[in-house]
Amino acid sequence: MMMPLKPADPTFPPSAAATEEDLGNSKRVADRYLKREALGEGTYGVVFKAIDTKTGQTVAIKKIRLGAQKEGINFTALREIKLLKELKDSNIIELIDAFPHKGNLHLVFEFMESDLEAVIRDRNIVLSPADIKSFLQMTLKGLAFCHKKWVLHRDMKPNNLLIAADGQLKLGDFGLARIFGSPDRRFTHQVFARWYRAPELLFGAKHYGPGVDVWAAGCIFAELLLRRPFLQGTSDIDQLGKIFAALGTPTPAQWPDMVYLPDYVEYQHVPAPPLRSLFPNASDDALDLLLKMLTYDPKTRISAQQALEHRYFTSIPAPTKPALLPRPAPKGESLSHRPPDLNVQKGPIVLSPPRKSRRVTLQREDMEGNVYDANKADDHVKEVRYTGGSTCPSESMPMSVDLAAAFGSKPFPRPTLNSADRSHLKRKLDLDPEFGYTP
Numbered sequence: 001m002m003m004p005l006k007p008a009d010p011t012f013p014p015s016a017a018a019t020e021e022d023l024g025n026s027k028r029v030a031d032r033y034l035k036r037e038a039l040g041e042g043t044y045g046v047v048f049k050a051i052d053t054k055t056g057q058t059v060a061i062k063k064i065r066l067g068a069q070k071e072g073i074n075f076t077a078l079r080e081i082k083l084l085k086e087l088k089d090s091n092i093i094e095l096i097d098a099f100p101h102k103g104n105l106h107l108v109f110e111f112m113e114s115d116l117e118a119v120i121r122d123r124n125i126v127l128s129p130a131d132i133k134s135f136l137q138m139t140l141k142g143l144a145f146c147h148k149k150w151v152l153h154r155d156m157k158p159n160n161l162l163i164a165a166d167g168q169l170k171l172g173d174f175g176l177a178r179i180f181g182s183p184d185r186r187f188t189h190q191v192f193a194r195w196y197r198a199p200e201l202l203f204g205a206k207h208y209g210p211g212v213d214v215w216a217a218g219c220i221f222a223e224l225l226l227r228r229p230f231l232q233g234t235s236d237i238d239q240l241g242k243i244f245a246a247l248g249t250p251t252p253a254q255w256p257d258m259v260y261l262p263d264y265v266e267y268q269h270v271p272a273p274p275l276r277s278l279f280p281n282a283s284d285d286a287l288d289l290l291l292k293m294l295t296y297d298p299k300t301r302i303s304a305q306q307a308l309e310h311r312y313f314t315s316i317p318a319p320t321k322p323a324l325l326p327r328p329a330p331k332g333e334s335l336s337h338r339p340p341d342l343n344v345q346k347g348p349i350v351l352s353p354p355r356k357s358r359r360v361t362l363q364r365e366d367m368e369g370n371v372y373d374a375n376k377a378d379d380h381v382k383e384v385r386y387t388g389g390s391t392c393p394s395e396s397m398p399m400s401v402d403l404a405a406a407f408g409s410k411p412f413p414r415p416t417l418n419s420a421d422r423s424h425l426k427r428k429l430d431l432d433p434e435f436g437y438t439p
């Protein structure tokens with residue numbers, strides 16, 4: 001859940017020589033870090049601001065509880081964390097350090113001022129085509145860098161695209177989904193992540209590749225153009241319905257492997273509406289790239305590197321320089337939460353039977369907001385209508401409301417390490433000076 005960051009603190013960043021007294025009553029964490037205020041809580045745990053006394057740098061520390069739960073991380077997690085530490089690029093958030101402390105695993109990241117979600121939601125910001133190009137270019141650069149090293153993100157969404165003080169966009173939470181397990185989508189925290197899920201994941205693909213990140217980046221590109229999430233499904237079936245309503249139901253010719261996917265469900269065929277009708281203000285180049293990023297078959301979907309070479313990035317206007325990009329208002333005042341309008345496109349109608357042989361018809365909303373059936377349902381089949389509106393907050397809900405509280409959902413279990421992992425991890429981290437922690 002996105003929590004507003006505090007407005008800029010005039011005492012930060014402190015000089016490298018800052019002492020504990022200079023910083024008031026900050027608690028020390030693992031000797032090296034002086035703990036400041038909490039920044040928020042996400043899927044993996046609480047994040048707080050801190051000062052790295054070694055460098056004077058402000059950092060964000062993600063605290064991941066190492067409980068004695070069954071669902072722990074496995075031993076390869078350590079190697080993966082080490083790998084992430086080596087993943088250094090100007091469009092990737094740097095993992096500065098990782099250490100266990102008081103039963104928690106702490107991941108130390110460079111501190112970031114804002115994120116793309118806050119930019120998109122800030123109604124005082126006008127995003128020019130050049131600004132959108134710049135945000136997308138930085139996103140793709142970060143992705144291309146990691147994909148070259150065979151690291152997938154797997155949880156791309158606007159609030160994971162953080163923005164540094166110099167305007168650089170950096171991908172956050174890279175690889176964490178793999179280390180700590182894919183976040184559980186049943187929980188409110190993760191409900192928005194579905195909107196960026198590639199169709200192969202929604203159809204249950206067990207083997208997938210960098211295309212899942214490119215699909216998500218395509219959805220983020222669409223969101224930058226629309227200034228609202230593009231495909232707001234309320235369940236996985238509804239998500240596929242939203243995708244098909246916008247892009248047309250994929251045919252086996254378009255995506256031959258689709259029918260072999262574990263959760264494949266046959267959807268009634270609807271043709272794609274002209275993309276231009278969904279994005280009236282986008283350039284032809286922007287739409288061409290968008291369509292290539294949102295290609296159904298992951299084998300033919302454009303790669304992040306190919307996307308960077310698309311003519312969209314060389315045609316005018318040139319991407320805005322990061323330092324000149326618009327900044328959101330201080331987070332406390334900005335509209336950093338998801339808008340409650342989850343019902344932009346109506347959901348699909350699922351036709352029984354409910355399992356593999358079920359077929360789904362789609363509803364569409366035209367530009368004037370009129371809802372119509374994209375394909376008339378067969379008369380003899382019972383209809384079950386999925387609509388986003390029934391479970392979603394209304395338009396008038398305050399932007400800062402905690403959706404978890406609003407829906408009465410229980411706090412979700414954090415990914416944890418089991419005790420064997422924990423002692424192994426602690427031993428390994430403590431003994432390995434390369435890893436950045438010496439007790």
Ligand SMILES: Nc1ncnc2c1ncn2[C@@H]1O[C@H](COP(=O)(O)OP(=O)(O)OP(=O)(O)O)[C@@H](O)[C@H]1O
Nearest residue numbers: 001002003039040041042043047060109110111112
């Ligand atoms: N490197 C960072 N610098 C500054 N603030 C950060 C940093 N990383 C996370 N935050 C803030 O900490 C809070 C929790 O972030 P976290 O990444 O754990 O979850 P999230 O992105 O809000 O949600 P999710 O877990 O669903 O992705 C957010 O408010 C986020 O803006």
